[in-house]
Amino acid sequence: MLNLTKSAAAFAEAKTLLPGGVNSPVRSYRSVGCTPPFIDHAKGSKIYDIDGNEYIDYVGSWGPMVVGHAHPQVVAALQAAAERGTSYGAPTLLESELARLVMTVYPSIEVIRMVNSGTEATMSALRLARGVTGRDKIVKFIGCYHGHSDSLLVKAGSGLATFGVPDSPGVPKGTAADTITAPYNDAEAITRLMAAHGHEVAAIIVEPVAGNMGLVLPKQGYLAVLRQLATQYGALLIFDEVMCGFRASAGGAQAAYGITPDLTCLGKIIGGGLPVAAYGGRRELMNQVSPAGPVYQAGTLSGNPLAMTAGLATLRILTAEPAPGEPDYSRVLTLKTKKLTLGLEALARAAGVPVQVHQAGSMFGLFFSAQEVYDYATSAASDQEAFKVWFRTMLEEGIYLAPSQFETIFMSGAHTDEDLNQTLAAAEKGFAAVAASRQ
Ligand SMILES: *Cc1c(COP(=O)(O)O)cnc(C)c1O
Numbered sequence: 001m002l003n004l005t006k007s008a009a010a011f012a013e014a015k016t017l018l019p020g021g022v023n024s025p026v027r028s029y030r031s032v033g034c035t036p037p038f039i040d041h042a043k044g045s046k047i048y049d050i051d052g053n054e055y056i057d058y059v060g061s062w063g064p065m066v067v068g069h070a071h072p073q074v075v076a077a078l079q080a081a082a083e084r085g086t087s088y089g090a091p092t093l094l095e096s097e098l099a100r101l102v103m104t105v106y107p108s109i110e111v112i113r114m115v116n117s118g119t120e121a122t123m124s125a126l127r128l129a130r131g132v133t134g135r136d137k138i139v140k141f142i143g144c145y146h147g148h149s150d151s152l153l154v155k156a157g158s159g160l161a162t163f164g165v166p167d168s169p170g171v172p173k174g175t176a177a178d179t180i181t182a183p184y185n186d187a188e189a190i191t192r193l194m195a196a197h198g199h200e201v202a203a204i205i206v207e208p209v210a211g212n213m214g215l216v217l218p219k220q221g222y223l224a225v226l227r228q229l230a231t232q233y234g235a236l237l238i239f240d241e242v243m244c245g246f247r248a249s250a251g252g253a254q255a256a257y258g259i260t261p262d263l264t265c266l267g268k269i270i271g272g273g274l275p276v277a278a279y280g281g282r283r284e285l286m287n288q289v290s291p292a293g294p295v296y297q298a299g300t301l302s303g304n305p306l307a308m309t310a311g312l313a314t315l316r317i318l319t320a321e322p323a324p325g326e327p328d329y330s331r332v333l334t335l336k337t338k339k340l341t342l343g344l345e346a347l348a349r350a351a352g353v354p355v356q357v358h359q360a361g362s363m364f365g366l367f368f369s370a371q372e373v374y375d376y377a378t379s380a381a382s383d384q385e386a387f388k389v390w391f392r393t394m395l396e397e398g399i400y401l402a403p404s405q406f407e408t409i410f411m412s413g414a415h416t417d418e419d420l421n422q423t424l425a426a427a428e429k430g431f432a433a434v435a436a437s438r439q
Pocket residue numbers: 116117118119120122145146147148207211212240241242243244267268277
């Protein structure tokens with residue numbers, strides 16, 4: 001039995017200090033009904049709680065830790081940077097360096113603005129889209145999450161899906177009214193919607209690989225339809241690649257699917273575990289952002305030297321030229337993830353537990369469902385009780401997963417073959433527990 005005595009006491013105390021004991025809702029483990037391990041430290045593929053338990057970590061801080069925790073190159077770069085001062089609020093060479101590195105893998109980004117969170121990136125991209133088009137309405141897809149700004153907190157997946165809060169109190173009705181929602185992966189629905197409202201729409205914003213209703217891949221040709229509709233109606237197409245950026249492929253979903261958005265939002269990996277996100281795109285659009293243009297957006301800690309350093313160190317590892325004849329870093333991640341997803345599928349089948357396993361590069365997800373999952377409704381129809389049983393067994397076995405099947409699971413370069421085998425052995429017990437719970 002997993003001993004979480006210290007974590008339970010720490011959680012009880014934290015609940016008197018922070019709303020629900022946490023600084024971001026999903027960390028509370030409310031949806032799986034157990035105590036969240038309080039984390040002491042992490043190294044490579046492993047994470048350790050204050051009770052002394054060791055886990056193989058597939059949360060990876062919800063995506064950023066793609067090269068593993070406390071990677072020696074990242075740590076050394078951060079230590080050296082800290083010695084030089086932690087913030088200046090003035091331009092540095094680091095910002096241009098990170099900008100250039102991002103642009104080498106995202107050619108659709110000609111000018112970029114660094115911010116501190118994915119929420120800020122999407123919120124600012126929308127302001128820019130509204131500013132340049134002179135239109136107020138935006139289109140988002142049901143189950144896609146783009147951070148917690150007012151306009152985007154409408155029918156927004158994961159945490160909200162898990163907690164069953166469709167909209168948040170505090171979002172003005174007028175603001176929500178400017179957000180039009182459509183089902184994901186339904187080309188006909190968005191075509192109809194744009195035919196009715198297209199001329200009022202500033203932007204279509206989408207997770208091109210959706211990771212906040214569980215991992216849901218775009219159907220063949222779907223993103224091309226969005227591209228075509230945005231162009232036809234003079235709206236901007238915004239790819240929110242805060243999660244799938246650098247993961248669906250090194251160049252994100254836009255490279256994987258060959259679709260060029262007008263604006264791209266990045267986050268998570270771009271900061272290598274420090275708070276960084278960014279939005280960028282075509283020069284004439286981005287040059288409308290202040291001080292180059294009239295669309296205001298600013299940030300005291302934006303482009304922070306420690307944050308830029310962690311992002312640079314991480315992206316350098318991720319984008320390094322492989323040795324001749326060797327696969328590159330992203331390819332290795334994809335192959336490792338494939339080994340795990342194929343293994344999970346086979347084990348679930350053997351246990352007689354129907355699942356849908358999805359993968360995009362180093363992202364993967366698993367739904368306890370016998371039917372195909374392609375949008376929010378089909379995702380939400382998955383068996384949540386089965387997930388709870390599976391999750392708790394995995395945690396007992398030392399596998400640290402996101403506490404909801406509406407979250408994506410992440411592979412890192414630090415995960416070893418041994419880690420994967422241990423994970424599959426645990427998963428076998430997990431599926432057996434699910435099968436037993438159904439008898
Ligand atoms: C995580 C996420 C965000 C929000 O980023 P924060 O840094 O948590 O504000 C936005 N969009 C997507 C697709 C995300 O996965």
